[in-house]
């Protein structure tokens with residue numbers, strides 16, 4: 479969870495105009511900031527080290543799971559640029575949000591992640607691979623769509 483010390487670090491980065499992650503640690507001073515930084519540092523190091531960032535993201539309530547959002551909140555700082563990294567997002571959805579379907583406008587999952595990666599990480603090389611209609615496995619109302627579930631899963635596996 480984001481606490482006061484994390485926001486202090488972020489405010490200090492903004493005030494000092496620091497945008498290079500290699501210099502973030504320089505603004506960490508108080509014991510509580512050091513405690514907050516101890517959580518951020520390994521997560522950020524893992525992210526910065528990767529050439530390709532693979533994120534597994536099931537759709538929860540038209541959006542992303544709280545745990546993924548908590549990670550995003552920890553490792554996102556002002557005016558970052560993670561170019562030229564690539565992002566691959568492997569999604570799963572109980573229903574379908576494909577273009578032209580009635581629920582397509584409810585897709586705040588891919589839409590949010592695409593906007594986040596572009597807007598905060600300055601990365602537009604992001605590929606989405608979704609396995610849809612996974613609820614056909616458990617919901618009798620979707621039993622007739624089992625073929626579409628299998629096709630979506632196969633297409634997703636082939637795309638990876």
Ligand SMILES: Cc1cc2nc3c(=O)[nH]c(=O)nc-3n(C[C@H](O)[C@H](O)[C@H](O)COP(=O)(O)O)c2cc1C
Nearest residue numbers: 535536537538539540541570571572573574612613
């Ligand atoms: C809390 C929760 C909320 C969900 N909300 C949605 C939803 O809004 N739309 C949808 O299509 N599926 C929804 N699902 C179904 C999941 O997207 C689906 O079960 C997916 O296959 C989960 O991925 P996993 O099997 O990798 O955990 C939800 C599942 C959970 C647990």
